Amino acid sequence: MAKKDIRSILRQNAVTVMFVVLCTLCMIFSGQTVPYVIYELFGRLSRNSFIVLALIIPIVAGMGINFAITIGAMAAQISVLWVIEWGVGGLPGFLLAMAMTLPIASVFGFLIGKLLNKMKGQEMIGGLILGYFANGLYQLLFLFIFGNLIPLKTSGLVIKGSTGVANTIDLTGGAGGGIKYALDGIWKTDFGTALYVVCGAIALIAIVSIVLKKVSAKKGAIAVGAAAVLCALYQIPAVAALFSMVKVPMVTFGVVGLLCLFNIAIMKTRLGQQFRAVGQNRTVANASGINVDRVRLIAIVISTVLAGWGQLMFVQNMGSFQTYGAHEQVGLYAGAAILVGGASIRKATNGQAILGCILFHLLFIVAPPAAKNLFGDAAIGEYFRVFISYGVIAAALVMHAWSGIQKKKPENALREASAKN
């Protein structure tokens, strides 16, 4: 009985398991030290996990992976350009960029939602191609409108002798000191302190919840116990040494945590239930009086705005971005990451998103050096991880389509039946 359970778990999480194996192998062959890999991983998690979490709501609403989040990223980059142009630096600059992204991304999201409602069942390919299409408009905007029709004054944003905005936008300079590390730099601390703070917070919330009788004593005790065990583990010098290089940007991870809570909270509201109802079956949801198109529209708008903010967190951490390329792969990498964590194109949770983010970016860190050691060429590793990104999405789509047909949807029943004859 137990054996069967393990097998079915393995089969259901084949992609995740494969990735764990792959990461382990690459880790062994890469020759990188564990502290360095963990240090890199924390950096990548802090800038990438937000945008992956932005994918969850459309998945729950039955629209698959929202590849149109690239358009949210474009909205963020438009905001960043103007924040730099106006010379607002530091945290005010970042908050201004967030505030600007909100309306821009909402409008974009509204348009995306309108279009995707016209191609139900084809949302993913539609979103992908919409992303490409929007990239054309983005190029028009940045090459021919900004810097030409609407002049930019800040030096470095436009290069003399070439049309349009410069290829790279630097966030360090400018009148206000730039928005690099605007969020990361507020409170950066070593891993130990961060662990104690988080564990303390967990324990506190658990105890308060028990006192207020929101959760059972058993569940609360487990949370407190787990926090205590983690802190105790960290006391072992060997474990602590692994995290010696890590500097945790507390506020950034705090915002990511808030988004996780938001994702949980919204699912408990009426709107969240509508998301789920539409995701399970549009026809039934429609029959039960839900305005399907409107619910899908809201899901896409929320996702696009969150993606925009995610891109802002990404660029403030990187300190500069490629004007014409930074958004292009956002949808691909985020989509692959969430699938790696065990999500499907119909079901996704916060945990899967975070786990996927960890595994996917772990592979990103270790694959090129591993390929260099094995084949003598780092380029193989580069191509390998691109292949993996596409391959994971392709595999997830194949699996989904397969299982959908196995379930014999009513529309397939006839076909299936006649195929047997």
Add this chain to the structure above:
Amino acid sequence: MTKSKFRRILAILLCVCAVAMAVLGGVSMPKRESEVGTAVLNTLRIRTLLNATGEGVVESYVAIAKKEATAEAKAAGGGMSAIREAVAKAEEETRAKYSSTSTDYSAIDTTELEKAMDGYVAAMKAYADSENAARQAYIDAHYDEAYAAAEAARDEKVAAGQEVSDELKVTVDMSGFEATEEMIALRAKADEAYVFVGEALKGIYPVMDDAALATLKGTIADITYQAGDDFTIQYDRYVDAGSIDALDNKSAAFVIRYADDLIYGAVALIIAALTILFNELLVAKLGIPRVIIGLFFILLCFMALLYDLSLSTLLSNTVVRMGMNSIMVLAMVPGIQCGISLNLGLPIGLVAGLIGGLLTIELGIPGWLGFGFAILVGSLIAAVCGWLYAQLLNRLKGEEMSVTTYVGFSIVSLMCIAWLVLPFQSLKLRWPLGTGLRNTIGLDSTNFRHILDDLLSFNIGGFKVPTGLLLFMLLCCLLVWLFSRSKTGVAMQAVGNNPRFAEATGINVDKMRVIGTVLSTVLGAVGILVYSQSYGFMQLYTAPRQMGFIAASAILIGGATTSRCKISHVLIGTFLFQGVLTLGMPVANVLVPGSTISETLRILISNGIILYALTKSGGASRG
């Protein structure tokens, strides 16, 4: 009612404008060669001449004034500083007096000069035409040499791994060119005529001496006539020199200059009027996107004419690009017909074709044999891959589009690794240093570069007809059309149109889908080889990734939907799409120099049309 009335009135107004413009243009056009045109040019030429020589004359006056001032100052017994002051003062005064801006041209009697110029223009024209002919003959004689040199230079660049443009720039070295006897004789005649011009000028400006005339000779010759001049070029040259004020009737001259553009504009207006009038019919017959893209293509044609770009060269390039892309677009046909919708997994076939091409170069098989070998090997690999791919698609009915896209992407990135590790040996393929195959592999005359393009090709004016390429394209189209008429083809289309009905009539749906997918993949392999031979390069690594989208958008522009298509959609779609791209680039470069707007245009059109097709095919009513 009112709307259609309004439209009719608008159309009539446009037509009236068009007729007016056409009449004006048509009447003015012949004037260029008539007396009116010659008179306009003569007036402009004389003014330009006077302007140019006037400056020389001012210098002469200044020199004289300086001399006089020096003499006077010396006579007055002033020191060096006094002399310098007097000279400076005299120069300033003289310049102010004679500067060309204040010259009153109407006071100058130019009858003598005009008469002299008539002779000189005729002589110069004879000379310049003769020189032009001689130079052209020289270029023709040495073109092959220069072509070989340019080719060698490009191959060197490719070998060094630099980017090269797909057009080969051939420049013939003119240093060996010598004047013919005819030229020398004509030159002497022109010189004789120049003497009269010089005398006439002396009559106008008494201070003009022989030395000044000698220095001005080159300038005057350039003003008078240059090789290849016609009315518009000369008009523009004189107007650029600021001589427009010389004309009494500027607007008449302006109309003569832009007579051709007026006629183009008239045709454009008539097309616009027809479009407005038959708007509904067109949209109903062709669909909105095709009308927009078709009109855009026509607009680009007119803009090319307006900016005096060579439309025939551009259309010739369009035809070549249509030929080179058409087979890949044709590969969409069996896919759509058998019901797998747009085959965005086309890169699978492309990669197979590339492997065939690589093997040909690796084994060093030359010419037609090599091309045939590449097609054969590519098709075989494509058939095997296509069969496997079809097995996958048969298990995923109804979800093909997104799956095929990502399967195609994965294959391309997997092949990126393969290109790095495959054990090819030829140095034409590998980087001389470092690992793996080159990004772009230049084909040369020992391989199959331009093997179809140059077959039986001929020129009509600036329009090169790539006969072989077009014949091959038509042959492939014919074969696919014949197949679709065969028993299997009809069954395949039945599956694509209505799988349930097809099953009910006893057709093996899965088998038909396999046939369609394999056929599509094989055509993809052939398509990339045809593309490469015309382009002159094989592109590896990430290059094939977007080609599936380009092919899909071309057939959609042609009028196909995701479930229905015809051969005519392939031809129309490829021509329109490639036409817009080919014409878009030079026109965009005139509007915004050095921009990449043409690439942006491609992204917008290609993805826009796919989105449109998706909105039409998506189950909007299932909500």
